[in-house]
Each structure stands twice: as structure tokens, then as C-alpha cells.
Amino acid sequence: MGPPGVGKGTQADCIKNELMIVHLSTGEILRAEVDAKSVIGINAKLYMDFGRLVPDNILIEIVTERISKSDCQNGYILDGFPRTLPQAKGLDKMMHSIGHDLDCAISLTANKDELLDRLIKRGEESSRSDDTPDVIRNRQNIYWEQTAPLLDFYHDKGILKEVDGLGEIPEITKRILDILK
Numbered sequence: 259m260g261p262p263g264v265g266k267g268t269q270a271d272c273i274k275n276e277l278m279i280v281h282l283s284t285g286e287i288l289r290a291e292v293d294a295k296s297v298i299g300i301n302a303k304l305y306m307d308f309g310r311l312v313p314d315n316i317l318i319e320i321v322t323e324r325i326s327k328s329d330c331q332n333g334y335i336l337d338g339f340p341r342t343l344p345q346a347k348g349l350d351k352m353m354h355s356i357g358h359d360l361d362c363a364i365s366l367t368a369n370k371d372e373l374l375d376r377l378i379k380r381g382e383e384s385s386r387s388d389d390t391p392d393v394i395r396n397r398q399n400i401y402w403e404q405t406a407p408l409l410d411f412y413h414d415k416g417i418l419k420e421v422d423g424l425g426e427i428p429e430i431t432k433r434i435l436d437i438l439k
């Protein structure tokens with residue numbers, strides 16, 4: 259978990275390779291649905307283009323289906339999910355029903371202004387329609403309002419670990435792996 263731009267996707271990719279588990283990014287899954295112009299994609303685009311959260315029921319459906327697949331049976335790292343309390347509760351339920359356990363919730367932390375600069379730079383280089391300054395600001399606000407409260411949810415479960423998200427990429431990966439191992 260962590261605010262937009264903190265490096266969740268980058269770190270999830272590094273960890274996936276180290277631990278040989280699956281990296282599930284709900285943002286990437288949704289972008290693929292948008293590109294494929296599927297019903298989910300057409301609906302999701304209405305929210306994503308404004309930096310708003312796609313409705314919980316769509317996300318829960320996508321993740322339930324995805325983590326039931328055979329490639330997820332040795333483990334997976336969720337990136338960008340859950341983002342709301344109903345999603346977190348939905349995840350608990352779906353994992354429990356297929357005999358999975360959530361080992362750890364990693365919270366990557368960083369300074370807000372630094373993240374805004376990083377994302378604006380990424381926006382100049384990427385083709386993501388939600389990396390424009392206004393939409394970025396909206397995504398940041400939504401993180402602090404709707405997703406950050408989940409940190410308490412995982413803290414209360416005793417599985418929340420905070421990791422400083424500033425620094426060189428390999429250094430941050432090492433911090434995360436040290437916790438996971």
C-alpha cells in the first residue's frame with residue numbers, strides 16, 4: 259500500500275522476481291480491460307480518467323477471479339488493492355474461502371510534495387490518461403481520504419509493516435524483502 263507515485267508497482271515487480279510469486283496490479287488489470295474495450299473496461303474508464311476509484315464490486319469480482327487461478331496458489335503480491343475498507347473486508351472473505359492467508363501488508367511511505375513531482379514527471383513520459391496534474395492531485399486526495407484509513411485496519415490485525423519508500427530502488431526492495439523473509 260502507499261500513495262500514488264510512491265513506487266508500489268516498481269517494488270512489486272522486484273519482489274515478484276525475488277520470491278517467484280505473481281504480481282497482481284489492479285490498475286494494470288483495469289487498464290488492460292479499458293484497452294480491450296470490455297464492459298468492465300468501458301465502465302472503469304469513467305472513473306479512472308478522473309482519478310476516482312472504480313466501484314468496489316467490480317474490484318472484488320476481478321480479484322476473486324484472479325487469485326483463484328492456478329498461478330496464484332504459491333503466493334502473490336497485490337498492488338493497488340485493497341483501496342477501501344469494503345475491499346479489504348472482501349479480500350479477507352475471498353482469501354479465507356479459498357484457504358489463503360494474508361501474511362503482510364506493506365505500507366510504503368514518502369513525502370507528499372516529492373510524490374507530486376515524481377508523478378508529474380512520470381506523466382510527461384507516459385501515456386497514462388490519469389497522470390495529468392489535476393487528476394494526480396485527485397488520486398492523491400483519494401488515497402489520503404479513502405485508502406490511508408486501511409492502515410489502521412491492518413495495524414489492528416498485527417500485519418502492517420511500514421517501509422520508507424524514499425531511496426534507491428534496490429535499497430527499498432531490500433528493506434521489504436528483509437521484512438518478508
Ligand code: AMP
Nearest residue numbers: 284285305306309310311312338339341
Ligand atoms: P493504479 O495503477 O494502481 O494507480 O490505478 C489506476 C487507477 O485504477 C486508479 O486511479 C483507480 O481509478 C483504478 N483502480 C486501481 N485499483 C483500484 C482499486 N483497488 N479500487 C478502485 N479503483 C482502482
